[in-house]
Amino acid sequence: MAFSMHAPVQARPEERRQALDDIDLPEGELPGSLAEIYEKSGIPEVFARLDRDLIGLAPVKGRVREIASLLIVDKVRRQLGLTAEPPTLHMSFTGNPGTGKTTVAMRMAQILHQLGYIRTDRLVAVTRDDMVGQYIGHTAPKTKEILKRAMGGVLFIDEAYYLFRPENERDYGAEAIEILLQIMENQRDDLVVVVAGYADKMAKFFTANPGFRSRVAHHIDFPDYGAAELLEIGELMLARQNYRFDAKARAAFADYVKIRMNQPHFANARSIRNALDRARMRQAIRLFQEKDKPLTKESLTTIQEGEIRQSRVFRGGIEGWPEGVPDAQGAGQPGMEK
Numbered sequence: 275m276a277f278s279m280h281a282p283v284q285a286r287p288e289e290r291r292q293a294l295d296d297i298d299l300p301e302g303e304l305p306g307s308l309a310e311i312y313e314k315s316g317i318p319e320v321f322a323r324l325d326r327d328l329i330g331l332a333p334v335k336g337r338v339r340e341i342a343s344l345l346i347v348d349k350v351r352r353q354l355g356l357t358a359e360p361p362t363l364h365m366s367f368t369g370n371p372g373t374g375k376t377t378v379a380m381r382m383a384q385i386l387h388q389l390g391y392i393r394t395d396r397l398v399a400v401t402r403d404d405m406v407g408q409y410i411g412h413t414a415p416k417t418k419e420i421l422k423r424a425m426g427g428v429l430f431i432d433e434a435y436y437l438f439r440p441e442n443e444r445d446y447g448a449e450a451i452e453i454l455l456q457i458m459e460n461q462r463d464d465l466v467v468v469v470a471g472y473a474d475k476m477a478k479f480f481t482a483n484p485g486f487r488s489r490v491a492h493h494i495d496f497p498d499y500g501a502a503e504l505l506e507i508g509e510l511m512l513a514r515q516n517y518r519f520d521a522k523a524r525a526a527f528a529d530y531v532k533i534r535m536n537q538p539h540f541a542n543a544r545s546i547r548n549a550l551d552r553a554r555m556r557q558a559i560r561l562f563q564e565k566d567k568p569l570t571k572e573s574l575t576t577i578q579e580g581e582i583r584q585s586r587v588f589r590g591g592i593e594g595w596p597e598g599v600p601d602a603q604g605a606g607q608p609g610m611e612k
């Protein structure tokens with residue numbers, strides 16, 4: 275979308291100690307081993323959490339580990355007086371909707387903070403409208419305000435290619451890019467910029483803005499999830515909300531996923547989240563229909579087959595409108611996509 279869906283969001287800052295700063299090497303003295311430093315850094319726990327919370331994404335997790343390795347080695351080298359410049363950390367995340375780009379960017383902010391590369395683990399997420407003004411003179415202050423807010427942490431620019439609108443001659447996006455590029459160059463030790471979006475549009479954007487491309491050191495591609503991963507993501511999301519499928523519901527959801535993932539407007543893990551929201555709604559409706567029965571913890575937490583099979587996906591329907599928009603035909607419950 276070309277418009278901003280939200281005001282800039284700030285992740286809750288976590289005042290955590292920067293683990294690597296605790297490892298004081300005596301001046302010019304070699305540490306025992308990298309393994310030792312790694313164990314002490316607190317990073318293994320961060321990776322364990324990343325593995326636990328995010329299903330699949332092996333190539334992405336691999337890249338995150340590579341970047342962490344680089345930073346740990348860089349840190350040790352610097353403590354030994356071996357290196358001059360901190361590495362460039364600006365990144366580009368490409369992939370389809372719902373593949374985990376925003377989620378990983380937030381984790382990246384925590385990791386970079388933990389490794390002592392940024393002052394806070396705060397992520398400021400913006401889109402074009404947060405940075406580019408409508409009128410002359412509005413863009414520079416807007417962009418600078420955002421940069422000021424993000425400084426010391428991560429600035430996440432979703433659908434960054436919309437900053438650049440070559441077809442529109444009175445466009446102020448170029449001004450925002452100009453300011454951004456300067457900061458990315460001159461203050462790269464104090465701000466990490468992560469741009470995100472679809473791979474093809476991002477490639478075009480980089481072609482049109484070579485200055486941008488050359489400042490982005492890490493390009494990470496987020497693959498679409500497979501059916502088994504989507505099912506696993508669904509179960510994880512449910513468990514986090516204290517729900518679970520019974521055996522038949524699980525089988526029904528596996529069927530649902532196989533159909534839904536081949537329909538238009540499929541948005542990977544986000545579509546799974548939306549489907550589960552609807553299932554929870556239907557479960558609540560069923561519980562109300564049986565409202566004279568005594569409640570049990572079991573009944574409150576279990577999603578049954580019917581809650582999945584009621585989806586119109588099983589009746590040849592296509593969920594062909596932006597998700598979350600109520601059924602225009604008014605079928606079923608108000609506000610529910612069937």
Ligand SMILES: Nc1ncnc2c1ncn2[C@@H]1O[C@H](COP(=O)(O)OP(=O)(O)OP(=O)(O)O)[C@@H](O)[C@H]1O
Pocket residue numbers: 327328329330331369370371372373374375376377378432507510543544547
């Ligand atoms: N691998 C995963 N395991 C578990 N949950 C996931 C995974 N990937 C994404 N999610 C969940 O799916 C939802 C969508 O993910 P996220 O917002 O990070 O996607 P995105 O790539 O930024 O999407 P968009 O391009 O539409 O902004 C989030 O609630 C996130 O927690």
Ligand SMILES: [Mg+2]
Pocket residue numbers: 375376377432
């Ligand atoms: Mg996102």
